[in-house]
Amino acid sequence: MKNIPFNKPYLTGNEMNYIKDAVDLGKISGNGFYTKKCQDLFQEKYGFKKCLLTTSCTDALEMAAILLNIEPGDEVIMPSYTFVSAANAFVLRGAKIIFCDSREDHPGMDESKIEELITPKTKAIVPVHYAGVACNMDLIMGLANKYKLFVVEDAAHAIDSYYTGKDGIKKALGSIGHIGAFSFHETKNIISGEGGMIAINDEQFFDRSEIIWEKGTNRSAFFRGEIDKYNWVDIGSSFLPSEIIAAFLWAQLENLEKIQKKRITIWKSYKDRLKHLEENPNVKLPVIPAYATNNAHMFYVVCNSEEQRSSIIEKLKKANVLAVFHYLSLHKSPFYQEKYKGPALENSDKYSRCLLRLPFFFELGENTIDLITNTIDETIKAN
Template identity: 50%
Template sequence: MIDFNRPAIVGNELKYIQDAVAQGMLCGDGKYTKLCSEWMKKRFDVNQVFLTTSCTHALEMAAFLCDIQPGDEVIMPSYTFVSTADAFVLRGAKIVFVDIRPDTMNIDENLIEQAITDKTRAIVPVHYAGVGCEMNKIMELAKKYNLKVVEDAAQGVEAYYHGKALGTIGDFGCYSFHETKNYTMGEGGALVFQKDEYQEKAEILREKGTDRSKFFRGQVDKYRWIDYGSSYLPSEMNAAYLYAQLEECEKINHKRHEIYDYYHANLKNLEDEGKIQRPFVPEGCVHNAHMYYIKTRDLSVRSRLIAYLKENGICTAFHYVPLHSSPAGEKFGRFSGEDVYTTRESERLVRLPMFYDLSETDMEYIVEKIQQFEF
């Protein structure tokens, strides 16, 4: 069976984990946490980076730093992972779902303004498949209505929008380093932002509500409980694994683009024949080859295709069930306007195997079997 995903070991992962153990400090905020943070600051031109235990926790931190209060409304697409909404629901917010663009699967920037009310406090664009949302329009709306922007860039590490790294454009950006992502630490994420005014509050929040970070810097002689917080700091062993991956960023990025480009070129004829649709990347966006998906005519064809590929030893996957159609989505949110594309497009999409160690032989086999399928 060709796996759908397999986490990579590409360099010094095991060596750095051994070194982390030898350092005698396995809790967070040690050598490798700092190395990862500094790497991202330089690479993405961002002032503050807080490594976290997950992108979910990065989103929770962002919701807190946005000062979301019970009854506030937060706008986001319904086509996203549950964590995007959960982070704000935990603060008591009402989620307002907006339809997506069928070409990118991202939130339709032209439908956001009509969803804004006097209760709206934030917009949460989700950069699906590492392809940037139309951030210029979104930031204009945020400025006009004095709203916070939290970028869910879980899939957007090392992807860019008009030269800016995804996650660094809004007030806060949230990355994922889960094992399914381009660069991984098993479970992990990061919160990034430009405004230094949030640094101290973010430190306290990540360190269980204490000023422990100041204590370790020698700024206070003991650390105390200062404010609300939780345990959002990952282990040094996870950070060590991630740093080895970041060091080999170019190698990983190159391989993933090779896979993406192979699929894209060798499935073009099926799109030309009207049997599938391939991913679309707007001008000004640089994607990161996080995933490669195709869209079939409808749910029935997709179901047949997934079953057929499985029978032929190929593991594929559909993606999100739109949140507004789920029990929690109905309880904690509402859909603004009409669901024209969210459900329809979600039922057509199937993701193909994409991981660093995917062989050329396997890529050829996957394409061959898709070409032989009766669409």
């Protein structure tokens, strides 16, 4: 029987043509024709004020930390149930990470618990839109305004997803905070192998963002003819990806609607087939709040125990299907557990133990979804 992977990168068909074209244009280093095309499209389609492609979402978060002038003594609030890079990007600049618990009904951070974590040292809040589902941005931006904090949206999962505020205005995730960070890692909706983007929504960061992106030099201004030599003017890194990566990404972006339509179909198939579990106290299905859209980044179930999750993983493995758990609470990690002095984060730990991600990729067929959901049903009944 065929192996069903957890993820399978999807090629739209034009990736190789555009890479070849970039080579023919004579430039395959960063910040060329395809990089600009991608950045322009993101800006126009989603209303991000300024976009810069990066080699990863990690690098976008590191750019954010540099732009915010994070330094030793600063505190940054983020969920514990998230990817290590959200924390590391700020730790590299010397920040102390203040971990917030997840919501009871969703792995995203519990917005009601943020305010009690704010101190005079707090500099930024980093909400993570887990599975592409928006955090309550009205609450988060309200706190940011009240305490003069920056908000960096970790939108790694959240391309083409939206939040509708109390004012009724629908905004793309990543366009609401001062800065947004996206991932185009092969497991995401739109991919370039490794890849990411920083979306800058606060104009005060525009000029410096280009400098930090280009190794701390004013090379972008040089290429625009604004200066006659480029020079070392700031800290920075080589955050910009090759045109090879940008050309690949452009082929994906041209097919964004097709990809999203298919992924939403897959998500709904999972949901329909598992709908009866909504009445089962043993397993929880994803919740999409009224203010959020569903970009079909991921389908997961939350088991009632680690044992139940392991038994489902085992049963699926016997059916040649790879389902995987996700993050481990960062506040309990070998790197941070001794530094962590806060309260127990029970929801975060629950998702660490109990959340199970099901295979999700463009070419996933209905028959396979049947196989997977039937196997889950059988395992839950047998327990």
